[in-house]
Structures are given as structure tokens and as C-alpha cells.
Amino acid sequence: MPADIWKTTACPYDCPDACAMKGRFNGERVTLEPNTLIPWSTFLCEKGRRWAHRAVSTRRLQTPLLRKGGSLEPVSWNEALDTWAERITSALGRSGPLSIFYLSSAGSLYFSKLLIPHFFAALGGYTTKKGNLCSSAGSFGLTETFGVVPVSRPESLADHAGGVLFWGRNALETHSHVVPLLKKVRHRGGEVAVLEIRATPTTKFSDRWWRVNPGGDWALAAWLCRRVLAGGQAAPGWTERVTNEEEFRASLEKLDDGALLNAAGLSAEAGEEILTWLLRFAPVTHYPAFGAQRYFHGDDQFRWIGALSVLLGAFDHPGGGVAFSKDEMALFPDILKPLQKNVRRLPVGTWPLDLEGLNPPVEVAMVSGADPLRQNPGSSAVRRAWKAIPFTVCADFVLSDTAEASDLVLPVTTFLEEEGDWKGSYWHNYLVRSERVLPPRGEALEELEIYTLLARRLGLPCDLIALKREMDRSMRANPALEPLGEGIYRWKEPEFWSDPKSRATLPTETPEAKKGPEGSLRLITFHKKEYINGQSWDAPGVPSRPVLSLNPADGIALGLSENTRAFAKRAGGSEDEALLVTLTFDPSLGRGYCILPQGTKGVNLLSEPLASPGWGAPFAESWITLAPAEKGTAFSPSGKR
Secondary structure (H helix, E strand, O other), X not given: OOOOOOEEEEOOOOOOOOOEEEEEEOOOOEEXXXXXXXXXXXXXXXXXXXXXXXXXXXXXXXXXXXXXXXXXXXXXXXXXXXXHHHHHHHHXXXXXXXXXXXXXXXXXXXXXXXXXXXXXXHHOOEEEEEOOOOOHHHHHHHHHHHOOOOOOOHHHHHHHOOEEEEEOOOHHHHOHHHHHHHHHHHHOOOEEEEEEOOOOHHHHHOOEEEEOOOOOHHXXXXXXXXXXXXXXXXXXXXXXXXXXXXXXXXXXXXXXXXXXXXHHOOOHHHHHHHHHHHHHOOOEEEEEOOHHHOOOOHHHHHHHHHHHHHHOOOOOOOOXXXXXXXXXXXXXXXXXXXXXXXXXXXXXXXXXXXXXXXXXXXXXXXXXXXOHHHHOOOHHHHHHHHHHOOEXXXXXXXXXXXXXXXXXXXXXXXXXXOOOOEEOOOOOXXXXXXXXXXXXXXXXXXXXXXXXXXXXXXXXXXXXXXHHHHHHHHHHOOOOEEEEEOOEEEEOOOOHHHXXXXXXXXXXXXOOOOOOOOOOEEEEEXXXXXXXOOOOOOOOOOOOOOEEEEOHHHHHHOOOOOOOEEEEEEOOOOHHHOEEEXXXXXXXXXXXXXXXXXXXXXXXXXXXXXXXXXXXXXXXXEEEEEEEOOOOOOOOOOOOO
16 A cells, blocks of 8 residues: 555544544554544544554454463464354353343444444344443433433534533543634633542643532532522523423422532532632533543433523523533434344443343353453452353454453454444544555454354354445435545534424432442542553553552541552452552542542452443442551452451
């Protein structure tokens, strides 16, 4: 492939920015640049740039691996597929199709991943997950409020918002392409404000920030709703856009201002300051965080934020709504969606616990676009469950934690080695059709090809490659898409807030926050700009030992010193699950909680495998204890003292 030919592609990450890229390959090196036909793809972040090195990394899997005698050994594709087919056939004969478990996640958000379930439908059914690790509870709360997860276009924020309020969202690290829009708001005289549990790059960038308690966003939103109504400051037409005005008002009257502010962790003065800011810079775009819904009451967090936006004129003023997420695959052709019959679904956060005692049992499990042994809460439970399944398969491009623990590992291509796939965004309204930038590495195959070959061995009428071609034809012919250039399309997407038919059902109940055991700290995990979804193997500067941050007063009360080692253990958990961490004191944190970066090895030993409304994974409902590592009485990961 000539080095001067640029190909169109897009970053596959579970990231709202969904950057369009141009790529080329000179036979040895991949070069990637932003494709500015999408106005938000003005630069590539650290994670996106690393794909140039990942694609040709020596760590790429080059051949299938099959466990023999306790270790993974290279085998041919014929042996890998034959073994896999035999195990599926045997499981189907004994226990039927529900004994086959397919576990997928958001390692790649390309449209073709939605075609893989056709294989399992051809088997007659399967077991899979319900919900996702990132946004289920928040999306559930918004859907309960608005009927859908409301679409808020970036242009509305950029052109109309007088202010932007981030409810815990560290956008400068996890959504960096929104920054030019924030600067446009400032240029018009507006401001950016943040509600957070700690100092972050986003709080430093913002014009002001207020510290709130973890999970206290709903209480602040409810208090603000009370104050807005009491002061007669609600948007004039809000009552016409809600279905339950009287019930909502009655529920607010029962609430106590002091209790709400206490739950939010704010003084009355701070609350009044936030209210004054909201009214001064209206219309304000409300930007809640994915972390804000990682609680048992994560759905309520979003219901109350949504209610506040309605009172402040979300339906009346462009730029005044909630911007959270949306279905990035909304334009996937309906005709190509697989029939979902005879499907058994297990919550994404608790499936490792739910596998035990299932009838029929899971006998063969396959993982796609995920690394559950690192990403899922309760790593020990995940590992035990994975080991208990008779035959496990992992498709990946490197040897992830899950791949290393599986019986069969399949080398797959990256998006840079695939042609004719589509990528949308859960932030903006542009789509990208991908082109192949470089040939497949080694014996790596596209996942659709792998499942098509497996289907042939099983005698199933399932050609996923043909379905992908049909998907591509359908997408290119979609009249809702406007071509802007090679492989770049703009969707004439309607915005929820400007639709006169849009309505809201406001919350009438308040949650009760959970408390941890005496002497424990709530664990909050967060994403870093250097890596995403547990893919930290090639990220720069990842410490060999996780760094845990806590308030200095909590550290002193526990007899801990800064910059020393400590053992962190899940409250009530086994000493075998303790994690050795380095402590650092952060005075920007409040009391009673601590923070750790997600994605680093071992962190989810400390999180609980739980399920929240909407089948979310409430990572923030995990509580840990700390003990100095230097003392002989400290517990160790091996259980020895």
C-alpha cells in the first residue's frame, strides 16, 4: 500500500468524542491524523494516537492459542475452530442453547459488533448480559423521566448555552473535544462550572466549582428545584411539558432543605451561590457524569437533574437541556437486527454470582470486546466464575487478563485492518465509514469472519460477512445521512428538547443513601485520560502499584502516612483479596471516601459485584478498609501475616 494514500477511519473507543481519523501505512509504520471533516475531530487524544503503535505492536496476538496441559499453546485455525465447534455441539446436546454464554462489551463501538448475535440466534438461543458497566442506571433514570435518553446536540451548547454545569464529569480527561465548545460559551460571556468530589483538570479549567458528597447530586438538584419554585423563578411554560405537576409539587413540599443540603454536603450559602449562578447564566447545559450513576440510586440522580433542567427551561431555551449520552448505533438498519428469541439475560454486574445454580448451566462462554477479569466489579468472583465454566473463549488483539485465563484465545483484527464498517457517536451527529489502513497482522481474522467459519463447521446458515456488506449498502443509501467527503457523513438528527411533543414525568421519590461499615471508606473509581476500558498495557506512566488518594484527616485517623504502602481490602472481603497500594493525601477530597483509577490491575478486587436499577454496575457502593503494609499485623494478598 503506497505510503501517500490516506484512508478514512474512526477511533473505536467507548468515548463520546468518536474521533474521525485519517490513517496510512508505509509497510512498517502507521500514521494517524485527525479528520477535520467532523468539526469536533480537531486533534487526537493520547489514547487515540496510541493506535498507531498498537496496530503494529509486538504484543499483538498472531495465532490462535489453545490451553493444553495447563498452558496456552499456538495452534492452527483449523484446530481452534474444530475444538470450539466440538465443545459447542457437546454443550447443545446436553443442555441446549442456553448453555452457550456470549459476553460482549464496548471495546469497539463499530456497527458490525451488532451482527455477531446472529450466530447465537442461529444456535437457537443463548445466555448473555443485560445492562452495561457505564451508563445503564443513568439512562434508565432519564428514560423514566423523558421516555427516551434525550438527545442534546453539541451545536445547541456551543451556540446557545449561557453556562455549562458539569455534574461530576471530568470532561478535560474523558471528553476533551468538548473544550472548544466551552470556549465558545465563554467567548459569549458565559461560564463553566463544576460540581465534583475532588479537584480535577476540569475544576481547574472551570470558572468555579463546588465540592459535593459522592452520590449527593440528586439532593442538590432537589433542593434547587424547591428554591426555584419557591422563588417563582421557574420557566413560564414548564407545567405544560410535564405529566405530573401536582404530584411533583407535593413531593417537593415534603422535603427538608437542611436534610437535602446535608446529603449534598453543601452549606446553605453554597447552595444559594449555585442557584444564583444557574439563574445568571441561563440557559445552562447540564452535563452529568457517568460516575454520577454508579450508585444504587444512580437512576434517581439523573431523574432529579433532569427535573431541575425542566424547571429552568430545558424545553423553552436551546442549550438548556441535559447532555449525557444517546444510542450511538441508532441508525443501524432495523432489518439486520438479529431475532432475540430464547435469550437468558444476566445483570452485567452480577453474572459471575448468578452463574452458580443456573439451569441449564453455562458450559461454553465467549467474550468479545471486553476484559471482564479486569473491568467487572468483584475480580475474584469473576475469575472464579470464569474458571468454573468448562470451556471459555476470548477474542482479542492482545493477551488481556481474560484471554490469559481462557481455554481458547482467538487473534482478531483491529479497526485499522477492517473495511466497510461504521462508527457513530453518543455525543455528536456524525458517522464514519471505515477503510482498511493496513493488512491484518499475522493470522488475525475479523470477528465476523471467525463466527462465519464457526457457523460453517456447525452447519448453520449464518454468513456474517455477507450481512456486513448488506449493512454497508443500507447505510450508504440512508437518505438521513448527508455525505461530507470520503467516508464522513452528517446525520440530520432531531433534538429531543426542541420537539414540541417531548414531555417529562418528574420524580416524586427520593433515595436513601447507603452507609458502609464502621471504619470503612467509600471507594470511588474513575477514568484517566491515558487509558480506557482497562486497556492500560501500553499507556505511559502507569504506576506498578495503584495510587489511592484520601483526605489527610482520614489518613491520620487511620494511622496512615502519605507516600507509604498500605493494604486495601473490601469491607467484609477475604484477606486474599487485599490490594497493595501507595497512599497519597488529597485535601480536595471530602471525608469518608477515597479514590482509585479504573483500569489498573487489581483495582476491582475491591469493588462489589452488584446490580442497580436499569441493570447498571454500582461500583461506588463498594467500601474498603486500609491497613499499613509496614506493620506485621497488616493483612497481605496471600492471606499471610
